Amino acid sequence: MTEELAIKLNKPVPRYTSYPxxxxxxxxxxxxxxxxxxxxxxxxxxxxxxxxxxxxxxxxxxxxxxxxxxxxxxxxxxxxxxxxxxxxxxxxxxxxxxxxxxxxxxxxxxxxxxxxxxxxxxxxxxxxxxxxxxxxxxxxxxxxxxxxxxxxxxxxxxxxxxxxxxxxxxxxxxxxxxxxxxxxxxxxxxxxxxxxxxxxxxxxxxxxxxxxxxxxxxxxxxxxxxxxxxxxxxxxxxxxxxxxxxxxxxxxxxxxxxxxxxxxxxxxxxxxxxxxxxxxxxxxxxxxxxxxxxxxxxxxxxxxxxxxxxxxxxxxxxGASAIGRLPQGYVQNTVATHEYQRLALEGRGVVARGVALTRDDCVRSYAIERLLCDFRLDFAELRARFGADAEPVVEDAVAVALNDEHGIARLLPGQLEITDRGRPFARTVAAGLDAYLQVGTARYSQAV
Ligand SMILES: C[S@@+](CC[C@H](N)C(=O)[O-])C[C@H]1O[C@@H](n2cnc3c(N)ncnc32)[C@H](O)[C@@H]1O
Ligand code: SF4
Structure with a gap:
């Protein structure tokens, strides 16, 4: 029953408005x-x-x-x-x-x-x-x-x-x-x-x-x-x-x-x-x-x-704290408003942090976006876009389906699909493709 899943899968996951x-x-x-x-x-x-x-x-x-x-x-x-x-x-x-x-x-x-x-x-x-x-x-x-x-x-x-x-x-x-x-x-x-x-x-x-x-x-x-x-x-x-x-x-x-x-x-x-x-x-x-x-x-x-x-x-x-995304990576401006103002008015850079995308980040970012938008990931399309670099992500996607105990994801010919009952937990499925999740210590909000 889906209600039971809401309790079982109540673990913090990112919203994936960006990847990483x-x-x-x-x-x-x-x-x-x-x-x-x-x-x-x-x-x-x-x-x-x-x-x-x-x-x-x-x-x-x-x-x-x-x-x-x-x-x-x-x-x-x-x-x-x-x-x-x-x-x-x-x-x-x-x-x-x-x-x-x-x-x-x-x-x-x-x-x-x-x-x-x-x-x-x-x-x-x-x-x-x-x-x-x-x-x-x-x-x-x-x-x-x-x-x-x-x-x-x-x-x-x-x-x-x-x-x-x-x-x-x-x-x-x-x-x-x-x-x-x-x-x-x-x-x-x-x-x-x-x-x-x-x-x-x-x-x-x-x-x-x-x-x-x-x-x-x-x-x-x-x-x-x-x-x-x-x-x-x-x-x-x-x-x-x-x-x-x-x-x-x-x-x-x-x-x-x-x-x-x-x-x-x-x-x-x-x-x-x-x-x-x-x-x-x-x-x-x-x-x-x-x-x-x-x-x-x-x-x-x-x-x-x-x-x-x-x-x-x-x-x-x-503006202060604003995040940008370019094909090469993400950038975020200084968060503190006064500091942002001082830097901008002095003609200094306001960028405080960011991340350059590796090839693997690009593949996973694309795959996570398609999963969260279409509730499916087409392996042939991923390979057509990213060539051999798609393989580790396809392997992870297959593992997500094989390890799923809750009926939220399944393998169809050539694709990973989030099932109807899995849709409220789409971010949890997407987290299976997140290469950073195991290594970081970041805290996120609830899955649902
Ligand atoms: C910048 S705010 C909204 C704009 C405007 N200041 C307003 O409040 O009407 C954008 C939206 O983020 C959502 N939001 C804000 N804090 C949130 C939180 N802690 N959790 C989830 N959504 C949040 C709210 O639905 C809010 O309308
Ligand atoms: S404090 Fe209220 S009005 Fe201001 S951004 Fe947040 S939700 Fe909107």
Whole structure:
């Protein structure tokens, strides 16, 4: 029974938004290395930009993002000045390579005032070469939104808004310090649509303090009633050893592994009943949405924002803690906001760490991405892409299926498949291809 598996397989595993995962990044990769890699990109490489705004006007106690609370606007003004320096420097190196997608995340980019939305948007367009059909998405906290901001986002070219909901139950909201009504959320959805934004995403969480199966189902029903094109249903990652403010959460009120599984299952069933299609292990989309189309055609991808339909050759991270991925490796900027600002304004490098990809990393990264996106790994395709270097990974994939005692993975002719009952545990199957997992000491959050 799948519920028993939720208890048996309740071991920490990475989310595999990158491979190798972030704990394996090291200081040996620096700004000079990054800039060499940028220079080596082909002239027609498609570029995706990620811009990080590490500020919020209050801290939600569940939050695992890199952000800090600000009570005044001046720290944001100072940060944008440093960001401008980094944008100018990196834009000059990227040159005319086409930017096909831009995502502003955080923190809460929704804190920016209308003038800064326009200035920062223009700064990016001046520094980089935007493709005509560029996708522009932003993360919005409904509590920050005021009527003047919608027009500013639209004028900057916004095409998709991602709105945080988490859970609508007032008891859960009080326990996570995030009060946000359904009506308030609906107003934001309608306002964003009114300025012409065609695609919306809503984030939900399960596994929160005091959350129940009935409450998660009701939140899923309310979210679906707003008809966002996409819904992300994440499991709350409780990592107080990394995020001190999570210790404000009463651990006695947290659901156990079985209850978490039941909540995720019930919320997912509600979304499916409301016409959404399942995308990977934690996303949902309406059938016409580009994520659903990409999923059906085997063109789904995974990056630091989770599942995406965005097909780029290089992801460039801008801002404190931002992570980039180039064909040659990953880079991460300095995490501490003040230090980032100082380095950027002094014209020094802001890259703090990263990892150069070995050939084996590239094969495993590709294999893990296909497993988590398609729930299968085709050995012939892996061999066609990577030649003899695919063999150790194919051997590991075969071993994963042969050693599986739980019925979560099986071998079909020429491929490893994650079974239907194994889908909630897809990351556990993928971990079987992770060459670093046995040697590291990194701590991760729960599998489900
Ligand atoms: C940067 S935040 C959201 C943007 C915006 N600040 C907001 O809160 O609406 C992106 C999403 O990450 C998810 N998230 C944050 N902390 C998390 C955690 N500890 N575990 C799982 N998901 C988390 C939430 O669903 C959140 O909406
Ligand atoms: S969830 Fe969003 S609003 Fe809340 S602290 Fe995190 S980034 Fe800020």
């Amino acid at each position: 995962t972030a704990p394996h990044f090291h200081a040996g990769v620096d700004q000079a290395q990054y800039e060499t890699w940028l220079g080596e990109l082909p002239g027609d490489a498609r570029i995706s930009l990620y811009l990080h705004l590490p500020f919020c006007d209050r801290l939600c106690w569940f939050c695992g993002c890199h952000t800090k609370q600000v009570n005044r606007y001046s720290p944001i003004t100072a940060y944008l000045e440093a960001l401008a320096a980094e944008i100018g420097r990196i834009g000059a190196l990227v040159g005319t390579r086409p930017v096909t997608a831009v995502h502003w995340g955080g923190g809460s980019p929704s804190l920016l005032d209308a003038g800064d939305i326009a200035r920062t948007g223009q700064m990016l367009r001046d520094a980089f070469s935007f493709a005509p059909e560029v996708e522009f998405s932003v993360e919005l906290d409904p509590n920050d939104m005021s009527d003047d901001k919608y027009a500013a986002w639209a004028a900057a070219g916004l095409t998709r808004a991602s709105i945080g909901v988490q859970d609508f139950d007032p008891k859960v909201q009080a326990a996570i310090n995030r009060i946000q009504t359904y009506e308030q959320t609906r107003h934001v959805v309608e306002s964003v649509r009114a300025v012409g934004v065609r695609s919306l995403n809503i984030d939900m969480l399960y596994g929160l303090p005091h959350q129940t199966v009935a409450g998660a189902t009701e939140t899923a029903r309310q979210v679906a009633s707003l008809r966002p094109e996409r819904v992300a249903l994440f499991g709350y990652a409780h990592v107080p050893w990394m995020k001190k403010h999570q210790s404000m959460i009463d651990e006695k009120a947290l659901p156990d592994a079985l209850e978490r599984y039941r909540q995720s299952h019930a919320a997912a069933a509600e979304l499916l009943a409301q016409g959404y299609e399942r995308i990977g292990f934690d996303h949902f989309a309406l059938p016409h949405d580009s994520l659903a189309v990409a999923c059906r055609s085997g063109r789904l991808h995974r990056n630091f924002q989770g599942y995406t339909a965005d097909e780029h050759d290089a992801l460039i991270g801008l």
